[in-house]
Amino acid sequence: MGRRTTIIDVAKECGLSQATVARVLNGQKDIQVKEKTRERVLKAAQKVGYRRNALAANFRRQQTNTIAISIADITNPFFPELIKGIQDKMRDCGYSVIQLNNEWNPDIEQEHFQYMVQTCVDGAIISPSHPMTNFDTLETVPFILLTNSDLFSNYDTVGNDSKAGMRIALEHLYGLGHRRIALLVGGSMSSGSSWRRDLFCEFYREKGMSLPANMQVACDFSVSSTASFVQARKSMENFLSQNPLPTAVFASNDILGLATLQVANEKGIQVPEQLSIVGMDGIFSGEVSSPPLTTVKKNRAEIGRMAAQTLIDKIKKPQGWQTKRLVLPCKLLERGSMGPA
Amino acid sequence: MGRRTTIIDVAKECGLSQATVARVLNGQKDIQVKEKTRERVLKAAQKVGYRRNALAANFRRQQTNTIAISIADITNPFFPELIKGIQDKMRDCGYSVIQLNNEWNPDIEQEHFQYMVQTCVDGAIISPSHPMTNFDTLETVPFILLTNSDLFSNYDTVGNDSKAGMRIALEHLYGLGHRRIALLVGGSMSSGSSWRRDLFCEFYREKGMSLPANMQVACDFSVSSTASFVQARKSMENFLSQNPLPTAVFASNDILGLATLQVANEKGIQVPEQLSIVGMDGIFSGEVSSPPLTTVKKNRAEIGRMAAQTLIDKIKKPQGWQTKRLVLPCKLLERGSMGPA
DNA sequence: GTCAACCTTGATAACGTTATCATTTTAGGG
DNA sequence: CCCTAAAATGATAACGTTATCAAGGTTGAC
Known part of the structure; x- marks a missing residue:
């Protein structure tokens, strides 16, 4: 009854061996089979409604694709x-x-x-x-x-090359005249946070600027994006109350950048006139914010x-x-x- | 040499048949095997380093999980x-x-x-x-x-229940006093667009209001979210130039809603003071916009x-x-x- | 015409598990 | 203590493919 048709059924149908049938139907490219037999097989396969059993093949070859x-x-x-x-x-x-x-x-x-x-x-x-x-x-x-x-x-x-990317952003901000640039990073779990701080400090040093106090914000790392966003909002609500404000914030990812932007908007801080914000990643949400978030895009x-x-x-x-x-x-x-x- | 250890190796090791070994190691819950033999098998399996060959099992049972x-x-x-x-x-x-x-x-x-x-x-x-x-x-x-x-x-x-959801949004807007509510839908490809229009018209009728002209916007449907967003922006740039403006826009998804919001922000239309916007879906981007997008959330x-x-x-x-x-x-x-x- | 070399095809043995049925062991009741 | 039923274990046949090697055909050069 409803048994699945196999390579053997095809072989019977066309009077060839199952080896040959297998070569035609499932063989790699290194086939060596006459055009005429190939046709016979294909026709028979069609007729009996052969369908390859991938599980059997996977098993035999010990690979799953x-x-x-x-x-x-x-x-x-x-x-x-x-x-x-x-x-x-x-x-x-x-x-x-x-x-x-x-x-x-x-x-x-x-x-x-x-x-x-x-x-x-x-x-x-x-x-x-x-x-x-x-x-x-x-x-x-x-x-x-x-x-x-x-x-x-x-x-x-x-x-x-996230380091180079971060450097590009900082250089660009510097070129635009920013001298009070703040850094916003995710919490300790994020393996990247320490090199970001290092690079940040080094950048100030290179430019011969002394790093102003209170220019680094770390917010707790969270599993979900939503939670991260909320955490970052909290940190920034506090941070953006200081005086004088930084003129720019580099956020180590777009979620943090968007949190900064939203808080700035709520506080009536004009972006980018009063505060520039640069994120990192290039996620879709950064495209739909007001204004859209400038970012270091990763492809x-x-x-x-x-x-x-x-x-x-x-x-x-x-x-x-x-x-x-x-x-x-x-x-x-x-x-x-x-x-x- | 490096041949994989099988159930047979385990059987040899513990002096039981492979059938019994299989029952212990891969059996369903309807096991019937003595505790003592179970232990023998487990110990032997451990010793020879048995690991089940999932491919073989899949093949035999003709299912892949x-x-x-x-x-x-x-x-x-x-x-x-x-x-x-x-x-x-x-x-x-x-x-x-x-x-x-x-x-x-x-x-x-x-x-x-x-x-x-x-x-x-x-x-x-x-x-x-x-x-x-x-x-x-x-x-x-x-x-x-x-x-x-x-x-x-x-x-x-x-x-x-998207219909009910849309109705909730419209009712709520109505309850807030909105009488000039606009509808924004994706293009014809989206199978949902026609029932949305129907429901929209019916809603106006039910409330005994006549549907003002120019209260429906359709924007081309696009494969990617980014492209959809751009399309919607174009449509709304045009739409939000009319006078008088609607007091509210119901967008059939959040991407369209966010496009509306961004254009409104750019035009200096105050949201929600001058224009209310309600989207649908509850995507993350709606959380990070300014203001965050009110939406009909689908769980x-x-x-x-x-x-x-x-x-x-x-x-x-x-x-x-x-x-x-x-x-x-x-x-x-x-x-x-x-x-x- | 012969022989080698190559190109096709055929026969068949795995692959490692599960499932079926047979066999042995255990338990329980009289 | 024996007999029966149930529980536990054993033996073995698939499952459908691929891979290996052997056998058969064809070609072309000498």
């Missing part, structure tokens, strides 16, 4: 474009994509690694939840990291595509792989929240 | 929370999730359906790209639709979880399934863009 993505949280507006870039490239190359959210929780992340091993994904693209993430549990699963941090310099990584789709391509290369070249570190530049995206001092 | 989600586009801010809800519930139930973007393109959607059949997903959750989507190509794959449209009343669906995570649960129920009960249509209410989320007329 599936890769996994491990990120913090798909609802964080930073990630969807990145994911999309990965998906698009992967789909072009015949892979499907399973996406896992670790909610910045290293334990969940480890669970996910376990899962990847269990489920035999062909590879993984990982945005590390944590500077100390242990990748040994991934065993033989090939993986690529989405970061440019020095902390992961032994691994294959694809990331934006997340491109990062995703490159990570995907790199992973595929790595999967296809199991030995002799050389660690790769790909770095993409950031670009200053001038919208409306930055002006002369 | 994987479900697919088909949506328009993960970069559309409406979707990530929905996806998250699905993922969370599915993960709790031992399923993993593959997410596919059709970019509102019915052809790509059909490709995805093909893929689902091929790849033997256990089920699918689908946000239809199109009112005429053909689901026959899904063959025996059980699926749930994310919609509440009457067009899909023969299928299992989970969706928000997308909840929709996702319910869809996931319903799909699981359907998968587990192959026969005797009764078509289910789940409808969740929308809530008015008052933020800052709505006030008295």
Whole structure:
């Protein structure tokens, strides 16, 4: 009765061996089969309604044509474009994509690694939840990291040059005459916060300016974007009450930048006339604010595509792989929240 | 050499049959095995480092514990929370999730359906790209639709009661004294646009008001959120030049609402003092605008979880399934863009 | 015409699990 | 203590594909 038709049914139908049928229907490109037999097979397959059993093939070849993505949280507006870039490239190359959210929780992340091993994904693209993430549990699963941090310099990584990006923003503000530039960073959990502070101080030093007091704000790091935004609002409500105000704020991501903007708007501080605000990432929300948020844009789709391509290369070249570190530049995206001092 | 350890190795190690070992290690809950043997097996498994080969199991059982989600586009801010809800519930139930973007393109959607059949997903959750989507190509794959449209009343669906939601918004505006309320909808592709217009006209009629001229704006539908936003801006730049202005705008989604808000801000139209704006969906960007956008919120995570649960129920009960249509209410989320007329 | 080299095709053995049925062991009642 | 029923375990056959190697055909040069 309703048994699924197999390669054997096709073989019977066309009077050829199942080996030949397999070569025609599921063979790689290195086929060696006469045009005439190919047609016979195809016709028979059509007739009996053959459909390849992917599970059997996966089992036999011990590969799934599936890769996994491990990120913090798909609802964080930073990630969807990145994911999309990965998906698009992967789909072009015949892979499907399973996406896992670790909610910045290293334990969940480890669970996910376990899962990847269990489920035999062909590879993984990982945005590390944590500077100390242990990748040994991934065993033989090939993986690529989405970061440019020095902390992961032994691994294959694809990331934006955030340092250069931050520098561009600061230089640009300086060029516009800003001398009281403030820095807004997320809390200690965010692995990037310390280098940002370092770079910030160094920038002031380089320019021969002394760093005014009270020019750095750290707000608590939160799992969700909404919570982060609320935290940042609180910090900025306080911060933007001081006198004199800074003339510009560099926020280490757009969510913090948008919080700053909203508070400034509420307080009647004119942006950009009285206060310039520059964010980082280039998320959609920055486009719809009033004024639109000037930002250091990371091309997340491109990062995703490159990570995907790199992973595929790595999967296809199991030995002799050389660690790769790909770095993409950031670009200053001038919208409306930055002006002369 | 480095061969993977199998159930047979475990059996040898502990001197039991592979059947028994399998019962212990991979058996369902209906186990019937003595506690003592269970321990023997577990210990042996540990010793030889057994790890279940999921591919073999999938093949044998002809199921993948994987479900697919088909949506328009993960970069559309409406979707990530929905996806998250699905993922969370599915993960709790031992399923993993593959997410596919059709970019509102019915052809790509059909490709995805093909893929689902091929790849033997256990089920699918689908946000239809199109009112005429053909689901026959899904063959025996059980699926749930994310919609509440009457067009899909023969299928299992989970969706928000958008009509009721829109009505709530209009009533509320009316209650605040608004009599010149405008409607902003996306273009013809959006299957929802016609019922919105109908409901809009009916509302005016019900209230015994005559519908003023020039109170409906349609802007071209675009694939990406950014493009939609730009389109909507164009339409509203024009629309908000008229005299007299409406006192309120109901936008059929937040992106359109935010475009309206941004244009109003640019034109120096005070929101909400001169113009109230209400959107629909409750996306993150509406939280960070100035003022924050009042909106008819859809609980997308909840929709996702319910869809996931319903799909699981359907998968587990192959026969005797009764078509289910789940409808969740929308809530008015008052933020800052709505006030008295 | 022969022989080698190559191109096609065929036969068949895995792959590691689950499921079925048979067999052995245990428990319980008389 | 035996017999029966139930519980626990064992033996083994799939599942449908891919991969390996062997066998058969064809071609072309000498």
